[in-house]
Amino acid sequence: MSSSPSYGPRPWTFYVLAALFTLFVIFLYGPMIGVLILSFQGPSASLVFPLRDPSLMWFDELFNPRRTGDVVGAFYRSLPLAGIVMLLTVLVSVTAGFAFRRRFWGSTAIFYTAIASLIVPGLVLSIGILVTFRYLGQSASWYTSGLGAHLSWSLPFGLLIMFAVLGRLNPSYEEAAYDLGATKWQTVKEVVVPIVFPGMIAVALFGFTLSYDEFPRSWLTVGSKNTLPLEIWTMTTNVTSPALYALGTVTTVVSFIVIAIALSSIILIQRKRSS
Amino acid sequence: MNKTATKTESGEIRLVNVSKKFGPSYAVQNINLTIPHGSYCCLLGPSGCGKTTILRMIAGHETPSSGEIFIGDQMVVGKSPVERGTAMMFQSYALFPHLTILDNVAFYLKMRGVGRDERRQRAEEMLRRVQLHHLKDRMPAQLSGGQQQRVALARSLITNPRVLLLDEPLSALDEFLRLKMRGELKSLQHELGITFVHVTHTQPEAIALADMVVVMDTGRIDQADSAKEIFNSPRTPYVARFMGGQNVLTGTVSQISDKVVYIGHAGGGTFEATRTDMPAEQGKPISIAVRRDRIRLRRGSGASGVNQISGVVEATEYQGSFVKVTIDVGGDVFVANVSDADYFAEPVDRGDAVTAQWAAADVHLLSKLDTGAAGDPYANATH
Amino acid sequence: MASLPTADTQSSNKTSLLMTYLQVTPLTVVLTFFFLIPVALVVAVSFFRYQMLVGLVPDFVLTNYIDLIKNPTTWTLYLSTLKFTLIVLVITFVLGFWIAYFLVFHVRNLLVAIGLFLICTVPFWTSNIIRMISWRPVLGKEGLINSALLKAGAIDQPIEWLLYSDFSVVVAYVHLFTLFMIVPIFNSMARIDKSLLEAAVDAGASRWGVVWNVVLPLSKTGIALGALFVVTLVMGDFFVVTVMSGGLSGSATSGIFNDLQFLNYPRAAANAVILLIIVLLIAAAIFRVVDVRKELVR
Numbered sequence: 001m002s003s004s005p006s007y008g009p010r011p012w013t014f015y016v017l018a019a020l021f022t023l024f025v026i027f028l029y030g031p032m033i034g035v036l037i038l039s040f041q042g043p044s045a046s047l048v049f050p051l052r053d054p055s056l057m058w059f060d061e062l063f064n065p066r067r068t069g070d071v072v073g074a075f076y077r078s079l080p081l082a083g084i085v086m087l088l089t090v091l092v093s094v095t096a097g098f099a100f101r102r103r104f105w106g107s108t109a110i111f112y113t114a115i116a117s118l119i120v121p122g123l124v125l126s127i128g129i130l131v132t133f134r135y136l137g138q139s140a141s142w143y144t145s146g147l148g149a150h151l152s153w154s155l156p157f158g159l160l161i162m163f164a165v166l167g168r169l170n171p172s173y174e175e176a177a178y179d180l181g182a183t184k185w186q187t188v189k190e191v192v193v194p195i196v197f198p199g200m201i202a203v204a205l206f207g208f209t210l211s212y213d214e215f216p217r218s219w220l221t222v223g224s225k226n227t228l229p230l231e232i233w234t235m236t237t238n239v240t241s242p243a244l245y246a247l248g249t250v251t252t253v254v255s256f257i258v259i260a261i262a263l264s265s266i267i268l269i270q271r272k273r274s275s
Numbered sequence: 276m277n278k279t280a281t282k283t284e285s286g287e288i289r290l291v292n293v294s295k296k297f298g299p300s301y302a303v304q305n306i307n308l309t310i311p312h313g314s315y316c317c318l319l320g321p322s323g324c325g326k327t328t329i330l331r332m333i334a335g336h337e338t339p340s341s342g343e344i345f346i347g348d349q350m351v352v353g354k355s356p357v358e359r360g361t362a363m364m365f366q367s368y369a370l371f372p373h374l375t376i377l378d379n380v381a382f383y384l385k386m387r388g389v390g391r392d393e394r395r396q397r398a399e400e401m402l403r404r405v406q407l408h409h410l411k412d413r414m415p416a417q418l419s420g421g422q423q424q425r426v427a428l429a430r431s432l433i434t435n436p437r438v439l440l441l442d443e444p445l446s447a448l449d450e451f452l453r454l455k456m457r458g459e460l461k462s463l464q465h466e467l468g469i470t471f472v473h474v475t476h477t478q479p480e481a482i483a484l485a486d487m488v489v490v491m492d493t494g495r496i497d498q499a500d501s502a503k504e505i506f507n508s509p510r511t512p513y514v515a516r517f518m519g520g521q522n523v524l525t526g527t528v529s530q531i532s533d534k535v536v537y538i539g540h541a542g543g544g545t546f547e548a549t550r551t552d553m554p555a556e557q558g559k560p561i562s563i564a565v566r567r568d569r570i571r572l573r574r575g576s577g578a579s580g581v582n583q584i585s586g587v588v589e590a591t592e593y594q595g596s597f598v599k600v601t602i603d604v605g606g607d608v609f610v611a612n613v614s615d616a617d618y619f620a621e622p623v624d625r626g627d628a629v630t631a632q633w634a635a636a637d638v639h640l641l642s643k644l645d646t647g648a649a650g651d652p653y654a655n656a657t658h
Numbered sequence: 659m660a661s662l663p664t665a666d667t668q669s670s671n672k673t674s675l676l677m678t679y680l681q682v683t684p685l686t687v688v689l690t691f692f693f694l695i696p697v698a699l700v701v702a703v704s705f706f707r708y709q710m711l712v713g714l715v716p717d718f719v720l721t722n723y724i725d726l727i728k729n730p731t732t733w734t735l736y737l738s739t740l741k742f743t744l745i746v747l748v749i750t751f752v753l754g755f756w757i758a759y760f761l762v763f764h765v766r767n768l769l770v771a772i773g774l775f776l777i778c779t780v781p782f783w784t785s786n787i788i789r790m791i792s793w794r795p796v797l798g799k800e801g802l803i804n805s806a807l808l809k810a811g812a813i814d815q816p817i818e819w820l821l822y823s824d825f826s827v828v829v830a831y832v833h834l835f836t837l838f839m840i841v842p843i844f845n846s847m848a849r850i851d852k853s854l855l856e857a858a859v860d861a862g863a864s865r866w867g868v869v870w871n872v873v874l875p876l877s878k879t880g881i882a883l884g885a886l887f888v889v890t891l892v893m894g895d896f897f898v899v900t901v902m903s904g905g906l907s908g909s910a911t912s913g914i915f916n917d918l919q920f921l922n923y924p925r926a927a928a929n930a931v932i933l934l935i936i937v938l939l940i941a942a943a944i945f946r947v948v949d950v951r952k953e954l955v956r
């Protein structure tokens with residue numbers, strides 16, 4: 001009631017900032033849309049505008065690897081890797097999030113370690129993991145060292161989101177469930193998880209996309225077979241055809257599908273709750 | 276210091292045909308109200324009635340969709356709060372969490388470019404006035420609710436306003452502090468002699484404080500009058516019910532003269548009321564209000580004669596100095612507040628048949644027909 | 659996490675404490691094996707000896723560090739990184755602050771504000787490399803900007819410095835990292851009680867006065883958090899600066915990259931340790947200025 005919106009005339013600053021915001025959105029999306037359009041470039045193979053004789057030939061080239069390397073294989077590595085990272089990120093950061101709701105010896109140390117893991121330069125960690133595996137006598141591969149490298153980056157993010165979600169979780173829900181005779185496990189299953197579920201979807205979204213797009217930490221750690229971002233990186237240096245843009249379009253579309261699924265399910269849950 | 280010159284001017288507030296729309300719906304509609312200079316005015320009504328919107332329009336935090344607002348002789352719509360000479364005390368107090376108490380109070384002076392030493396000195400003086408000088412270096416979060424409120428008050432008063440606007444200032448305090456602060460606000464207003472506009476949803480607060488009570492119902496003013504008038508002579512069933520202390524009865528005008536109106540009740544009785552400027556017409560339905568504490572009870576049914584009504588006791592509630600007796604009169608609720616001496620002389624209990632009786636002088640004609648207490652959460656409030 | 663709300667109503671006995679440690683174990687294991695041990699090994703290797711064709715020779719020598727410090731290239735690269743960090747920090751802060759301000763205080767409908775906020779954050783979940791590459795057809799010699807300017811007759815020759823220059827590096831950084839500023843500042847600002855702004859206006863503060871005296875100080879933690887992200891991301895970046903400068907500019911990590919090409923792990927490790935120390939020092943400085951942890955768990 002006290003902060004009801006004002007419908008008076010908008011101040012001039014509104015228009016200035018609205019213009020700034022619009023420009024920023026164009027700045028943010030414009031180039032991506034450009035790549036999207038150019039991926040339909042015709043046989044002229046020009047890397048710049050204008051678009052001549054739109055065709056799907058570069059998508060075709062992408063999946064029939066005559067020149068462009070192992071794109072399909074990279075997809076088949078990146079997608080399951082992202083799926084595993086997503087799953088582990090949700091499981092590990094949610095359980096850890098619950099642990100952090102109470103005081104325990106070492107909590108501060110673990111928290112700062114997680115933050116440090118988040119901000120450590122990816123290349124530095126990449127070297128470290130590679131050296132570690134070498135000393136363990138293991139060779140690096142995407143499903144061992146690569147997975148770990150991705151988790152070192154996605155888990156702190158997931159943990160921070162869980163802090164925000166659980167910080168808003170009123171303890172009286174759990175107390176009420178306890179009063180009503182629920183066991184600890186029932187309380188978690190029937191009360192806590194449903195309440196924090198939208199937050200868990202957000203963690204899943206971060207887990208998937210951070211892994212799917214991760215580059216610096218993948219660089220030395222995925223071994224001989226490339227994941228998708230590494231494949232793109234290779235292409236930027238040696239492929240000079242719109243196939244590169246076609247690959248960009250395909251990965252972006254995959255990202256957008258994942259984002260759309262995550263956001264719409266969060267919105268659906270919230271709407272169901274508020275109606 | 277040219278701007279402060281306006282502050283010595285009149286703090287009379289006039290709202291002329293003020294409406295405020297939020298999207299398609301009206302928060303307040305066609306408000307006309309004059310609050311005299313130097314008065315303590317309470318805007319009273321349930322939440323969502325538009326009282327806060329009016330306050331915020333006077334403060335300049337909302338712009339009216341149409342209409343004019345005057346403070347003194349000045350049309351203030353579109354003016355800044357400082358130009359208006361108003362200061363607002365927010366419900367949440369809105370103390371700046373990143374500034375010390377002293378810097379909070381000195382904020383206005385800083386905005387006006389007053390030098391550091393002078394503004395500190397003046398803010399300290401103000402803090403001494405509200406007896407919080409010893410806390411000047413604390414942060415707001417380190418203060419109790421009551422202390423925070425005094426800081427908010429000091430921060431408002433340092434602007435030397437001609438109008439102080441208070442948005443539910445006592446609602447966040449516990450009962451003891453609320454009563455204490457209530458007294459302090461009243462004496463402060465008396466001492467300063469400026470206009471106070473105070474938004475509240477509690478009737479006793481309004482009656483205890485206000486020179487002028489404005490009772491609001493969904494965007495409209497139902498009655499603006501002195502506290503005594505509002506309480507004794509409500510003009511509408513809504514006001515009568517909202518203020519409590521009244522029974523509302525509806526009947527048909529059976530006989531009318533220059534001085535007296537007789538009303539036939541569906542239950543069979545006849546009520547007599549002094550004729551006032553309220554509209555009354557032979558054969559038309561009309562509602563009346565009867566004060567709960569002017570009612571005498573006797574045992575037995577069988578109402579005979581005017582100004583009587585019979586029913587069955589539904590509940591009794593001991594209130595200290597009086598006993599609240601709720602009577603079921605043919606499906607309607609009728610309440611008599613009987614003094615404890617009278618009650619214990621002849622106690623009645625649940626299920627007893629009783630007849631209530633009152634004098635014609637305690638009956639007031641209402642300007643609108645009662646539409647029942649539906650939707651009025653305060654209908655059964657005890658006072 | 660002392661400041662977290664505790665919900666252990668079901669007594670804080672030993673079993674539930676054990677439970678807590680069990681809950682935090684997976685995280686600790688991952689962090690140990692994929693962060694603590696690797697970083698510790700990097701530190702260890704930085705004191706090893708490098709031998710052509712042999713590679714790592716365990717030892718304790720300072721030659722790697724001395725090599726680096728004596729090498730003027732190291733200094734140039736670090737200065738270049740610092741320069742980029744500062745420029746990007748300033749631009750992303752200005753953009754992030756005003757965009758968050760617009761969303762929180764100027765957009766009146768909450769749903770619209772959330773929608774616009776999501777528009778700003780969606781690119782975060784898409785590939786950084788693609789977003790970086792997407793500047794090529796825009797900034798290139800035959801790119802959109804140059805051809806538009808040529809057509810308009812504003813220039814006779816394509817502008818060369820649009821792509822493969824410090825300019826394009828900064829553009830890409832701003833493009834990639836501004837939302838790391840927007841999100842935490844937005845979060846801080848959204849928590850500011852609107853009546854604080856009105857109270858400031860009541861006290862005669864101008865529009866700018868409100869921003870300077872109320873909004874800015876109360877968004878401090880968000881700004882610090884955003885700065886932490888931007889600083890660490892730019893300092894640790896190798897790929898943006900390489901691709902977008904066309905190899906003309908370097909960063910602190912370029913040195914590491916070069917050493918790795920020659921399998922000189924000890925010197926790469928020493929360089930990594932130096933970089934790590936600088937990043938951690940900056941992070942520590944930011945944590946000192948504001949209690950970021952309090953902000954994170956609130």
